[in-house]
Amino acid sequence: MTIAGEHTENQILTSARDVFIAKGYEGARMQEIADRAGINKALLHYYFRSKENLFDAVFSEVASHLFPAMKQLLESDLGLKEKITFFVKIYLKALNENPYIPAFVINTLNTNPDGFLKYIKKAGVNPLLLQKQIEDEAGRGLIRAVKAEHLLVNIIAMCIFPFVARPIVQNIFEMNDEEYRFYLESRETEIIDFVLKSIRL
Amino acid sequence: MTIAGEHTENQILTSARDVFIAKGYEGARMQEIADRAGINKALLHYYFRSKENLFDAVFSEVASHLFPAMKQLLESDLGLKEKITFFVKIYLKALNENPYIPAFVINTLNTNPDGFLKYIKKAGVNPLLLQKQIEDEAGRGLIRAVKAEHLLVNIIAMCIFPFVARPIVQNIFEMNDEEYRFYLESRETEIIDFVLKSIRL
């Protein structure tokens, strides 16, 4: 592949990513992707042969960025409280930089459940290590005993929800965009506090 | 409208609801809705004139069921701990009966944000009452002080997440369908416990 070709391919992937995330698979239009990439539809098919192929390329790229940081942190040798603190901070930072990805993933998960498993296959995240650490620290009287599959889900849920349900939350609490930005910022310490308070003895 | 017509209209709405929830707006096909309703496409347009109209009818019907129970409970005169306990129980029960609705709402929210506000417009849920109750009970030394807009979002997030991200959660923790059903059941007491533990003094 020539340099020009590589540039075009990256341009297509970036544009496709934006459009698929904003509109979903069915809602996305090859024409719009082509327009944003500054090329024409024919060239899309030259590079990716079909819409489905293009989506697969985008989705696997997105999916590949979802878990590694999480995995690395969970497997580190930090204490549980520090681990939780860092996890929330890193996770919220990533969400702020890509606020539409969770809704995109949920949408894909829901409307095309089959096509998903091939990307995840456990994703390498091993909750057993976390479970072990929890039991260890609980045994030493540092925290109360909790189940990893609940703790982890609770934390992630609290981080993600304000991004995927923003219009509802923003409306119920009557915030404008500026206030919502501030609300999202304030959740970092709130979530950390909420979790640490819950698992104290 | 005749009785036959009313039956047909309900049949259409039910079928449309199922298809829209499973496939999203763009992915839904008028043909499939007609097939499930046991009629033909022309009759869909006779009753609802356009796909968008039909979707609006379905969505407003779904949206109208989302908040009333929540609102009623939040405005009741129960103590905060009882309120939280009942809220989680009622909410999880509703989710178990309609496990695909949250993903549907999120999908609609994300790909068609404009069309949403006309249905919510504050939905009548008033968080000020909850805020007041929290401050009252915190002042009386029953719980620690928390912000209503964080507490409520945290609770709802923890309830909804295992439904909208089921494939990911199920895969990471390596559960089969039976185990996941059990996991969802176990979350009721876990969430209640998690929250009450967090807001204790």
Add this chain to the structure above:
DNA sequence: GTCTATACTCTGATAGAC
């Protein structure tokens, strides 16, 4: 590699008979 032009398919919507 990139373009224009076009073929083909799918789908929402309508016409008109009963």
Add this chain to the structure above:
DNA sequence: GTCTATCAGAGTATAGAC
């Protein structure tokens, strides 16, 4: 109210020139 038949438009995909 319900049906069959058909249209019109949109959207994916391809042919072929440069």
